[in-house]
Amino acid sequence: MKNIRIAISLLFCLVASVAHAVEVMEVHEVGFNASKKYDNPYLDVDLWVTLSGPRGETYHLPAFWDGGDRFRVRLVATSPGKWSWSTGAATNDPGLDNKSGSFSAIAATEAQKKQNPNRRGFIRPRGTTLEYADGTPFFFTADTVWVAFTKIFPWQREGIAGISFQDYFAERKRQGFNGVNVIASYPTDTTESAEAVWAREVRGQKISETGLTPFKIVSDQADYTQINPEYWQETDKKMKYFSDNGFVPFLESVRRHEIWPRKSTAQKNAFTNYTRYLIARYGCYNMIYSWLHWDTVNQVYPDWLPLVENAHAYLKTKNGTGQLPYGQPRTAMAYGSSLQTWAKDDPELLDLHNVSNKYRDERMYLWLREIFRSSPQRPAINVEPYYPAVPVGSVEGLDSTEMAQFQMYGSVLNGGFGGHAWGDAYFGGIAFWIDKKTPIPVDERQQKHALTKWKSAGMGHLKDFVLDEGHDYRLLKPASDTHLGDSHGDMHALAISKDNKSFALGFCMKGFPVTSVKELPPNREYQFEWWNVEDGGWQASTICKTDDSGTLTWPNTPDATRNWGYRIRLKDLPEGN
Template identity: 25%
Template sequence: MSRTTPRVLGIVVTLAVFVTSSTVASAHAEPTATESPALSAKPWRPVDIALHAARPYGNPYTDVDVSATFTGPRGQIMTMPGFWDGGATWRVRFAPPTAGRWRYTTAGTDSGLAGKHGTIDVSASGGDLDIYRHGFLKTSENNRYFTYADGTPFFWLGDSEASSLIGQTRLNESNDPRFSSQFTGIVDTRAKQGFTVVAESELFANNPGNMNEGGPTWNNGDAGFLRDLNPGFWQNADKRIGYISSKGMATFLAMGVGVSLSGVDQTAWAAGLRADYERLARYMVARYAAYPVVWMTAQEFDTPGNCAQCWADIARYVHAVDPYHRATSLHNYPIYAGGGIQYRDQPWYDFVTLQEGHNRVDKVADYWLKQYQATPARPVLEGEANFEGMDVFWDNHAIVQNWQSRESAWKARVGGAAGNDYGAAGVWWTCWTAQDPNGNCQSFGSTPWNEGLFLPGAAQMGYLKAFFTALPWWQLVPAPDATSWAPNVPTDTQAPFASATSDRDVVVVYYPHRLDGGGTYTGTVGGVHRGHYTMRWYDPRTGSYGRGTEVVVTSNAGQITLPAQPDAASDWTLLIRKG
């Protein structure tokens, strides 16, 4: 989806101080000796080391470098870049991954920042939230799904909230009495609905004119772009990302939109623009690598005309600078419209972020299965598909229907996707009211945020999550050869599809609804082993199961006759389980 430089309402609001479970511990006083006071922290939670420059600088953002090297109780060594936080203050923000005593030493181009030593005593428990109990996100060893740092499978269910970190989403006010803050109201609701990621969360830091309650990203308008950084903007974004983390959710974080590098050639890139972008990327890593983020880098990086290779250079740089080496990707432009560049053979490219597009109905085998089968293997995320209620103005103003949002999610999952991001009108880009003058609100539909927040698809994404997390979902793989269907069953976009465990003790069959008005589907599933099986219908619209039917298979490599779904006018999921 094409997005313009974000415009924000001309209202500056005094910042409120959020005190949440993610509030970081900081050393606020200037050290009086080389050895700093001991700090305390919990595993995977950010702790700040405050440092103070010995002299003033004309441009602290560009003129000073600082970092700290941390040594863990098991001999781990991690180097974290630091960041300027206004005035004479720099910070190194670190999330210790293990309990015990960590020691650090700082290095920098200013004598007040370099040569500081200290310790961080890390408690044994990170708390009750999985994101802190198990650690930051990475990809599985077989490159098929996401896990926490300790290898525990992570179920990615994202909600697209592109404007969540900027002033378009208001941090300190709400026009809905149910919520004191528009931002926290959205995050709280999505957490209750079962989402695990705030997705497509963009800083728009490579767009001049961007701002939030902390002020503009860059001071002095276009003259200060990529040079005259305003720490207030970033401090405001800290509060937002910290709040998302306090709800146990990860942030799928981007620098901005790919089209910002439209028309840039390699000569201009090498002449200085690359250095500006790398400095910004380093700053982002320094501020946010200590939070549970996943790097999206840029949205629609490969839009025709963009410098896709420039964005690939930045993604590679982010992956190298981030000491946690958490999952890194680039968000594709739709393949059907000329996007789809992938860097599967590169070690920094951890997973594919697809965009099916909007008002589209695709066939599993031609879209998601092909991505799953591509080599080398990489987890596939369906990052943008049929945002519910969106006005697709380039397609005769079609409004994306609930069934399109739901079927894209289920098709992606049975087709091998490791995760999916949902989106709702009024929330993927927050719209204060139906009359919100922002261009994205008026171009893509003017649904108010507090209506879009409760469109039925959000609850249905929670039902999808409940269905899969009751199974060993990470063991399910697409099974195009598992099923055979009667001649009257569709073979187009509405073809049913199955995923299964390797032993076929668990089989999931998704039946899309018929678009042609035809009857119910019948068929068989083969390759099952001797034993007792139960078949149950699951309604993806309500999250409810029907009564189970027992089936006995008397031979290995046997078959089970698949029942016709309860009705052909609705989509259904059939769960078959041994025992």
Template identity: 20%
Template sequence: MNFPVLSNLLLLTVLFSYFDLKPKQPEQDIFSHGKLKVSENKRFLQYQDGTPFFYLGDTAWELFHRLNKEEADKYLEDRAGKGFNVIQAVALAELDGHTVPNPYGYLPLDDLDPAQPAVREGADNDYWDHVDYIIDKANELGMYIGFLPTWGRYWHDEESLIFTPENARMYGEFLGRRYKDKNIIWILGGDREVTSDLHYAITRAMAEGIKAGDGGTHLISFHPRGARSSAESFHNDDWLDFNMLQNGHSPDYTNRYSKTLEDYNREPVKPVFDGEPLYEDHPLNFDAARQGHSLAADVRRTLYWNLFEGAFGHTYGHHSIWQMYDPEKKRRPVNNPLMSWKEALDQPGASQMIHGKKLMESRPFLTRIPDPSIIVKGEIPTSIPGEGRYRFVATRDTDGTYAMVYCPVGRSFTVNMKVIKGMKVKAWWYNPRNGEANLFETFDNVQDERTFISPDKGELTDWILVLDDAAFNYPAPGKE
């Protein structure tokens, strides 16, 4: 017997016991809360047992199509480690996923017919076995797959059209039946605008087929064209459980991220979030020659613009990762990616998304509402609350126990203190770059208005002001 090894094991056991340092449990324990559903107030997602669910997604459109098992493991383990809980991926992928095989030489369909998925006997023997492997791996790591059955080109673009209402229903039923017991969220659409009766018929038939196959056990949404919303086409359809925006690849609030609040205010009420905002390292407005590429600061702004204006969660994306760009594979790059997908895993924006999730979860979750009235308009409204890249936005809970203001720049602003009901207020600055909170003041709530300025005056460095009713003794922002 190796006594040094034994003594080390005993020492670890004692340490775990003394400090309550329990080995980390598998993240799939989150699935023990039951299936996902829409909250009673129709604003959020939650589990069957009432536990809130903050959707923190990553965009991996080509995951099923382009990555082998080892690569998929690397990607999924990285994203789980960074706190993502939904991975958005497409079965019939955009980049010729219908005619270009996956890394193992398999295609998804026989004869390009959605009614004939290319399923073969045996394990690891077809395209769908590889999809199964990736879904199982994601679930094992505690993540859902935001599952797009197809990219939009195959039901929309005349030169790529392979769907009819009839085979869309059959394909949907195949998927629903096959993945009935997996932890997934269905996302129809695929970056196309619904412009004809045929488009409506195909989409609705696919939703009908999925529900027939899985018994309605999973939530369904729709991924729209850029600067559009699923609500524009399907808001009143019963199968659409929540609305998805694609606010898209602009760095400006105006006419893009303002649409989140527009969808929040629609009737009947449905949850809303942005399933495709500006990606990190993406050509701004698809015009790199004039505007360059986005930075982590740009994708942080979209996160808080969306959350503070009513979104129940958020999706991050990186321009190299969605397409799984790998120069060693000699694939044609789409829109000038700056690095390989493997390098892009560690870009700063990805690691900073979790701070938004933790901030929202550190305060009452299901009662949070957007409230533009928190910010007092300045004499020049384009300064406060601002426009373009410099828009200030605010949120609070319905009971007035806390309020938050997102400050994209260091500029003096005034808060309507009447939204906080308590007699004493604790004021924090929360750093969205590292998740650290600083309690900088506690004061009597006797003024109708109070002026603040974030720690980095005049800089393009964002901060979040958190105001708490001191009587509730909330933890530091971002802490449990």
């Protein structure tokens, strides 16, 4: 009987131990109470925590002020086993220094990983593509909802968007999206002050659901030296929702129009504190971090560059690299190409390239090919392509849906193998067209209508096309300008395997004549399959043969009134090559 009681006791202890263990990639939050009083804890306290794992992992993580005397750090175990953490002795505050602890982590099951791919680990660059830590390919398939953290998309109720935050993103998840472009805050668009930059009709909307602003408002202006933790506490639940549902945010600090660089030295220096705060609060999640949302006019870039470089230099002094806590990719939205701007001035800022906004048509493909062929190689994404509701970059004879498809497939096949973002009309809350005079019709703003307009669910089909098991897209290189008989000025697109023969993926633009793929092995048979960009799926498979010069002529498309994707594979080539 005694032995039975001992066994039961041991079993109980084991169950209790497992119950209190966290899972790998689950956030383990630790709180501290400062002993000292601070005039401004946001600026005055610089608390970092060292996290050590069972496989020799070491991470240096900033803590964040959460109001009053409370500080928090969000820890993530990246492998199963026992983890330990310590605060060191840098703050000279007995309530914060020399604190330590440990916790255990258990591995996620394959079923859990399938349900939520974020359990596969933090995403990282792999050559010109992205992957989870376990090596599974990650293809960023994003919606553009810059205002997702504001009251425009409210929590569990309909608001200005006409749909709740959860219902909107649950539908995007069902459609195959796994990412979202979002701006963390809009400091100067929270009041009716003269420094606000958006149309007056939509000012004051980009605040929390309870009316809170990201920074304290002083004399009707945002004071960047005084953060408002209560605002960010409301944002916490939305970031957690993204993580729990397999989304990877493209998280941007602020939009370039914020007048931050024109403020006092103290205000400008506070951008570094803001960067630390965002990383401390949300660096526990899978994300792509963008130092800044720079989407137009070259004149703002010289003012913002020093602020971004100062923030990066600060992080580098803390962790030696300037990286995010768990190595998530960093970029900075570029007005054009990040290779020609940020990377030229400070290449250490970027782990991932992007093209954005300027032109929004086939001219973006030149930048993407240039990025792919540059050294060192980094993944690239078109993060602000053609917006279907805004006629910027249109091609004659194509409607908005067809233009969006053109940007989706054309951007990826010309080198944007990191993924793609779907663009919509609301652009962070704007209610007027670019002329600032004509109102955007309510059903064309980014509300619940965006879920069905312009066949946006086709983004899920793009992801299926890229990740199809019949090929390995990680072996591709852009070839529109090298292997197409006639791209008709980049209206058609092609990416071919690096061996120049095994397989290729392409896109055929409606209204432009069929062409050919050249410089293949001569007199070889290829399986040619058309891809339905609107509904997904392969169809009309046929066998084509290259001629004596190695040229393979396309068969006619199944329907000349639509855009089509396609794949060619050397006959009898093993699947996955």
